[in-house]
Amino acid sequence: MDIKNINSDIAISCKSISKKYGRIEALNDINFEVSRGEIFGIIGPDGAGKTTLFRILTTLILANAGTAVVDGFDVVADYKEIRKRVGYMPGRFSLYQDLTVEENLNFFATVFNTTVAENYDLIKDIYVQIEPFKKRRAGKLSGGMKQKLALSCALIHKPSVLFLDEPTTGVDPVSRKEFWGMLKKLKTQGITILVSTPYMDEATLCDRIALIQNGEFLKIDTPKNIISQYKNKLWAVESDNMHKLLIDLRANEMTKNCFAFGDKHHISINNSQFTINNLRDELVKLEHTNILISEIEPSVEDCFMELSQR
Amino acid sequence: MNNTTQHTTNKVIIAENLTKKFGNFTAVDNISFEVERGEIFGFLGANGAGKTTAMRMLCGLSIPTGGTGEVAGYDIGTQTELVKKNIGYMSQKFSLYDDLKVWENIELFAGIYGMKDKEIKTKTDELMSVLNFESERNKLVGSLPLGFKQKLAFSVSIFHNPQVVFLDEPTGGVDPITRRQFWELIYDATSRGITIFVTTHYMDEAEYCDRVSIMVDGRIEALDSPKNLKKQFDAKNMDEVFQQLARKAKRVDS
Numbered sequence: 001m002d003i004k005n006i007n008s009d010i011a012i013s014c015k016s017i018s019k020k021y022g023r024i025e026a027l028n029d030i031n032f033e034v035s036r037g038e039i040f041g042i043i044g045p046d047g048a049g050k051t052t053l054f055r056i057l058t059t060l061i062l063a064n065a066g067t068a069v070v071d072g073f074d075v076v077a078d079y080k081e082i083r084k085r086v087g088y089m090p091g092r093f094s095l096y097q098d099l100t101v102e103e104n105l106n107f108f109a110t111v112f113n114t115t116v117a118e119n120y121d122l123i124k125d126i127y128v129q130i131e132p133f134k135k136r137r138a139g140k141l142s143g144g145m146k147q148k149l150a151l152s153c154a155l156i157h158k159p160s161v162l163f164l165d166e167p168t169t170g171v172d173p174v175s176r177k178e179f180w181g182m183l184k185k186l187k188t189q190g191i192t193i194l195v196s197t198p199y200m201d202e203a204t205l206c207d208r209i210a211l212i213q214n215g216e217f218l219k220i221d222t223p224k225n226i227i228s229q230y231k232n233k234l235w236a237v238e239s240d241n242m243h244k245l246l247i248d249l250r251a252n253e254m255t256k257n258c259f260a261f262g263d264k265h266h267i268s269i270n271n272s273q274f275t276i277n278n279l280r281d282e283l284v285k286l287e288h289t290n291i292l293i294s295e296i297e298p299s300v301e302d303c304f305m306e307l308s309q310r
Numbered sequence: 311m312n313n314t315t316q317h318t319t320n321k322v323i324i325a326e327n328l329t330k331k332f333g334n335f336t337a338v339d340n341i342s343f344e345v346e347r348g349e350i351f352g353f354l355g356a357n358g359a360g361k362t363t364a365m366r367m368l369c370g371l372s373i374p375t376g377g378t379g380e381v382a383g384y385d386i387g388t389q390t391e392l393v394k395k396n397i398g399y400m401s402q403k404f405s406l407y408d409d410l411k412v413w414e415n416i417e418l419f420a421g422i423y424g425m426k427d428k429e430i431k432t433k434t435d436e437l438m439s440v441l442n443f444e445s446e447r448n449k450l451v452g453s454l455p456l457g458f459k460q461k462l463a464f465s466v467s468i469f470h471n472p473q474v475v476f477l478d479e480p481t482g483g484v485d486p487i488t489r490r491q492f493w494e495l496i497y498d499a500t501s502r503g504i505t506i507f508v509t510t511h512y513m514d515e516a517e518y519c520d521r522v523s524i525m526v527d528g529r530i531e532a533l534d535s536p537k538n539l540k541k542q543f544d545a546k547n548m549d550e551v552f553q554q555l556a557r558k559a560k561r562v563d564s
Contacts (some may be wrong), residue, residue, distance in 0.1 A: 044458045045485030143357045170402075170482055172356040172511055173549055174556040198483045199512075213485065244499060259490050262514035262547060263536060301486050308487065 008072060011036045011161050011192035017066035019052050026052040028215045029154065030300065034194060034208075041206035042196040043300070049215040050196040054165045057194070058088045071160045079206070084112070089150050091166040097139030101130055101149055104138050105156060111227040112157030122189060123152045126182055144175045144220055151182065155191075158231055161184065164195040168202065169273035180205045200301035211304050217306040223300055230306060232256055232268035239288040247264075248286050254279070259305060264300060320347050322382060322474045322505040323368060329376030330363050337363040338471055339431070339528035340377065345521075350496065350506040352516050355525030356556040362478070364525070368507070369476055370394045382473040395423065398467035398475035398504075402482040405463030408452030412420030412443065415451055416466055423470035437465055464495055474505040481512060493518055513549035524552060527561040 314444035370390030
């Protein structure tokens with residue numbers, strides 16, 4: 001344990017972390033640092049290794065190799081210190097179903113030697129939304145309310161670092177937006193947040209992100225930088241027959257990749273000579289009608305697909 | 311298994327004033343809509359809007375307290391077993407048995423739906439080659455990556471050739487490439503005349519549906535093609551449509 005680290009600007013530091021389950025490599029040589037007060041996103045699909053990483057950092061399981069430091073403390077040697085300091089909201093709802101909303105909150109406050117009153121400021125905005133149901137058992141709450149209660153319980157001891165493992169999975173788009181609003185507010189209180197999500201559109205709400213797939217980080221950077229590093233030309237294409245359009249675009253030899261994106265298809269182009277007009281001519285020949293093609297800025301999802309195919 | 315007379319109508323789902331009350335709470339409040347054969351119908355709504363309750367009624371798992379409905383030609387109030395025989399169902403939470411092999415899962419579900427051994431065998435071979443799954447045939451489903459699993463689960467849910475398949479958030483947590491491949495499987499199924507009824511929280515997927523309904527507080531607040539909905543709500547995309555409608559919800563999400 002190195003006391004001077006406590007005041008450093010680094011809230012989380014991970015060096016060469018690997019974890020195997022039998023022959024399956026859940027995490028392979030993970031390296032990253034999270035600065036104090038940052039919202040850092042771990043973005044990737046189920047099974048990529050997100051939860052394993054969270055469990056290592058919250059001292060619930062041991063890595064096979066590598067070291068990690070949270071809030072200045074080593075996850076192995078100083079695990080007791082870390083447990084006092086961090087808040088953790090696991091992916092699976094893990095509060096006591098047969099305790100009421102209020103009882104859960106009091107319980108977690110007591111476990112951490114504090115009271116709800118002491119840190120009420122921190123959770124007030126979130127808790128007032130579920131307060132009308134404070135006498136209801138946690139097991140009887142809806143998904144959105146469970147999420148708010150779990151966040152309140154993870155915050156009640158004023159943690160320095162907050163770990164949120166897929167807090168918005170299965171949550172509708174409106175509630176997801178609200179949730180990210182709450183995280184922004186917590187950030188202004190100086191809390192460092194490590195958050196994982198399979199929703200690529202949430203990536204831009206983070207200060208920095210790591211894209212993870214098959215236990216490896218594909219990239220770590222700000223969402224803006226990741227987008228600006230996208231190398232190919234990217235066009236959005238639509239026509240009256242979207243299904244045929246997808247097949248035709250994929251068959252085109254200038255196409256590097258082509259994927260459906262809502263009401264348009266995104267196509268990345270290999271060749272710098274090939275122009276939008278060239279493509280339009282080809283599509284007209286293939287009898288497409290009402291063709292619209294425009295050059296677009298890639299989204300994080302475009303970048304993820306590009307990187308994961310390398 | 312299917313009674314051919316049931317195929318004469320082109321409406322695979324008909325809901326008329328469908329209602330479900332739990333005590334004095336109205337989970338589904340008088341909803342009416344129809345789904346055409348071969349259509350991809352997106353069923354959207356915020357958490358707690360009543361989607362799951364409505365879907366359970368359409369699958370013959372919950373009896374309506376008001377209104378009527380017909381699925382695959384059978385009454386959802388009185389012919390629930392026939393409804394169940396003629397539909398497929400898949401959700402993110404429950405799909406296949408992890409501790410059975412790929413072929414065992416197929417045989418189990420196909421057997422439950424009353425398919426003959428010989429037919430199961432030929433169709434399994436076919437499916438393995440279409441999905442490029444030959445080398446996975448003898449693997450435990452639990453050892454497959456999630457994306458594989460979900461593609462397989464969907465294929466199993468339509469293996470008995472149901473008239474309509476209900477998909478409850480089938481792509482949650484799936485990586486972006488597999489998510490798109492999954493939708494290509496959906497398109498293939500519709501080209502074989504199977505009707506798709508799907509819920510999702512990914513608004514880009516709402517754009518892939520022929521028509522979309524959006525539930526707010528137990529009622530259907532909007533129902534049209536994505537194109538028309540965007541026009542109607544003066545929105546750039548379906549996410550904006552959804553945000554406008556779902557924010558009107560008064561019911562406390564409970």
